[in-house]
Amino acid sequence: MTRSATLVLFPFLIAGAIALENGLARTPPMGWLSWQRYRCITDCKNRPNDCISEGLYKRMADRLIADGYRDVGYEYVNVDDCWSLLERDNVTGRLVADPARFPNGIAALAEYMHDRGLKLGIYGDAGTKTCGGYPGSEGYFDVDAQTFAEWGVDMLKLDGCYLDTDAMADVYPKMTRALNETGRPILYSCSWPAYLIGKKLDYESIQEHCNIWRNFNDIDDAWTSVKSIIDFYKTNQRTFVQVAKPGAFHDPDMLIIGNFGLSLDQARVQMALWAIFASPLLMSNDLEKIGRAEREILLNRHVIAVNQDSDGIMGSMVEKSGDFEVYSRPVRPNRKPSTSRVFAIMNRVEGGAPSPYTLCASDQLGLSSGRGYYVTDLFANNRLIGVLRPGDNLTVEVNPSGVVLLKATLIDADSEQ
Numbered sequence: 001m002t003r004s005a006t007l008v009l010f011p012f013l014i015a016g017a018i019a020l021e022n023g024l025a026r027t028p029p030m031g032w033l034s035w036q037r038y039r040c041i042t043d044c045k046n047r048p049n050d051c052i053s054e055g056l057y058k059r060m061a062d063r064l065i066a067d068g069y070r071d072v073g074y075e076y077v078n079v080d081d082c083w084s085l086l087e088r089d090n091v092t093g094r095l096v097a098d099p100a101r102f103p104n105g106i107a108a109l110a111e112y113m114h115d116r117g118l119k120l121g122i123y124g125d126a127g128t129k130t131c132g133g134y135p136g137s138e139g140y141f142d143v144d145a146q147t148f149a150e151w152g153v154d155m156l157k158l159d160g161c162y163l164d165t166d167a168m169a170d171v172y173p174k175m176t177r178a179l180n181e182t183g184r185p186i187l188y189s190c191s192w193p194a195y196l197i198g199k200k201l202d203y204e205s206i207q208e209h210c211n212i213w214r215n216f217n218d219i220d221d222a223w224t225s226v227k228s229i230i231d232f233y234k235t236n237q238r239t240f241v242q243v244a245k246p247g248a249f250h251d252p253d254m255l256i257i258g259n260f261g262l263s264l265d266q267a268r269v270q271m272a273l274w275a276i277f278a279s280p281l282l283m284s285n286d287l288e289k290i291g292r293a294e295r296e297i298l299l300n301r302h303v304i305a306v307n308q309d310s311d312g313i314m315g316s317m318v319e320k321s322g323d324f325e326v327y328s329r330p331v332r333p334n335r336k337p338s339t340s341r342v343f344a345i346m347n348r349v350e351g352g353a354p355s356p357y358t359l360c361a362s363d364q365l366g367l368s369s370g371r372g373y374y375v376t377d378l379f380a381n382n383r384l385i386g387v388l389r390p391g392d393n394l395t396v397e398v399n400p401s402g403v404v405l406l407k408a409t410l411i412d413a414d415s416e417q
């Protein structure tokens with residue numbers, strides 16, 4: 001008896017000892033990340049504005065400030081793959097930023113961000129090489145964590161190329177521990193479940209060791225890509241909703257709003273659903289060339305407030321009718337069961353005309369307070385469009401491949417117990 005009890009307890013104690021408790025990502029992180037838009041462009045001679053270089057990150061940081069992104073919460077400026085030399089320093093074993101593209105080094109880049117109230121993220125890989133073929137962290141977790149901490153890095157995205165998929169669950173926690181041992185709080189973004197799509201996953205362990213985690217394919221600049229991610233989240237919502245919480249969020253990947261692949265309606269769908277899912281809001285776009293309408297979507301304070309709601313509750317699809325899907329999450333004021341809620345009413349028809357959808361204030365939608373709800377339209381500057389009491393209906397027109405994002409706020413919530 002004693003012997004088997006010990007065997008059961010022992011792994012539990014080890015797992016507990018390396019859990020992630022860094023105090024970060026209490027709400028989903030917001031910022032900018034180079035990958036989707038800038039990939040692995042390293043030819044600065046011919047593509048000076050597009051290449052992965054300190055100039056790119058500084059210019060984007062300057063736009064975050066000048067155009068108001070920082071003020072609404074976008075604070076991380078994140079380097080992705082292809083920033084280092086192809087070999088480690090052969091004396092110290094450390095990663096080295098390419099001196100041609102990062103002449104001042106990563107520490108100076110971090111300082112540039114910190115001086116401006118921003119944060120710096122960096123990229124590594126848990127395997128032998130990064131996806132772009134640069135040195136990976138396998139065998140170097142402590143050295144790399146220490147290097148990143150000394151440079152003043154605030155976030156690490158750890159990819160999973162060149163790593164046996166069976167090893168993911170053992171390897172990713174090693175970096176959790178290595179980061180912790182540096183003493184510097186570094187937000188840890190894991191790609192672990194993204195390499196195990198369709199396999200059985202231990203989300204308890206993922207949530208315990210990572211602040212955010214990618215769990216599906218890389219996003220591309222296309223509506224089909226955004227839809228496939230939404231569908232993946234919808235299919236897995238029962239599992240996903242249970243694991244998300246302050247400090248630990250699912251990451252459906254970057255916001256591609258402002259690039260070439262989405263209409264304005266589709267851009268609103270991405271922003272609305274990422275808010276409902278309590279997802280990181282990491283833009284990957286050219287902030288120097290972005291259009292005004294796209295910028296307004298990304299800067300929408302009402303939508304951002306939903307994403308950043310301090311309860312950190314992940315939403316899910318609550319209703320489906322014909323081409324319409326309704327996604328919802330509770331937000332503050334949150335007094336279960338008659339809590340305030342946000343609804344994203346998505347029209348999946350492509351082409352044709354806008355069509356009406358009727359929302360019924362029902363228990364099923366969590367709208368059961370007798371006092372009723374004020375309903376506002378978050379993409380229309382939070383304009384009041386009606387009051388809903390139990391049994392009432394509200395009809396809205398939704399554009400094809402578009403969304404209407406409504407907030408139902410409990411009436412007189414402050415006086416309710």
Ligand SMILES: *[C@@H]1O[C@H](CO)[C@@H](O)[C@H](O)[C@H]1NC(C)=O
Pocket residue numbers: 017019020021022179180181182183184185186
């Ligand atoms: C390291 O982990 C301990 C225990 O989980 C926690 O109290 C501490 O804040 C962590 N430190 C960092 C820098 O993450």
Ligand SMILES: *[C@@H]1O[C@H](CO)[C@@H](O)[C@H](O)[C@H]1NC(C)=O
Pocket residue numbers: 087090091
């Ligand atoms: C170390 O790296 C440098 C530059 O990459 C190279 O010239 C040198 O030969 C290497 N030294 C050893 C001992 O491998």
Ligand SMILES: *[C@@H]1O[C@H](CO)[C@@H](O)[C@H](O)[C@H]1NC(C)=O
Pocket residue numbers: 358360391392393
């Ligand atoms: C709301 O809509 C439902 C279903 O369409 C209908 O049965 C009900 O009578 C409507 N309620 C009101 C108050 O109009």
